[in-house]
Amino acid sequence: MTIFLIGFMGSGKSTVANLLATDFIDMDAVIVDNIGMPISVYFERYGEPAFRQVESDVLKTLASSGQIVSTGGGVVSSKENRRILSESTSQVIYLKSNFSDLYARIMADKENVRPLFLEHTKEALEVIYESRKALYEMVATKTVLVTDKCPEDIVKEIQL
């Protein structure tokens, strides 16, 4: 059974996926492999709709992978991606958090500086977060509140 982890940037998808299975698949990494350039460069050259199309193609392939998959933070923003997630037989786990905790984590994470974070003000990022909140809930088969929980406890909740 494929398990997709979804949630906004910084919600802990990669951290939790790695605890669930060290051979987990990072969807952004698969996309970077396919397009042969950093996602930020692809966005700049071809625009977001073209990126979402690539993302949909990768998502479809991964739905039958039987692996743990950490998705891109914006995977729910395209209708096609939401359809693929809703119609697949995979588990879709939403790691839910409030914006201020996410922002603090993204700011503190010096190992992974997200292009979206560099390109937007805090207010603009919050607008994106607000616009996606309901969409994550809509496609999730399970929502796990991650506030004040360590990754190990989040894993336990996922496995309940």
Ligand SMILES: Nc1ncnc2c1ncn2[C@@H]1O[C@H](COP(=O)(O)OP(=O)(O)OP(=O)(O)O)[C@@H](O)[C@H]1O
């Ligand atoms: N439950 C947690 N408690 C505290 N810190 C956490 C927790 N989960 C993840 N972190 C930290 O938050 C930061 C973001 O985590 P991670 O990279 O796993 O998020 P992500 O959802 O994969 O982000 P992105 O969508 O940008 O790939 C990292 O520095 C990580 O160590």
Ligand SMILES: O=C(O)C1=C[C@@H](O)[C@@H](O)[C@H](O)C1
């Ligand atoms: O939140 C988003 O829209 C994105 C998040 C990243 O994981 C990447 O998938 C890409 O940079 C878009």
Ligand SMILES: [Mg+2]
């Ligand atoms: Mg990640």
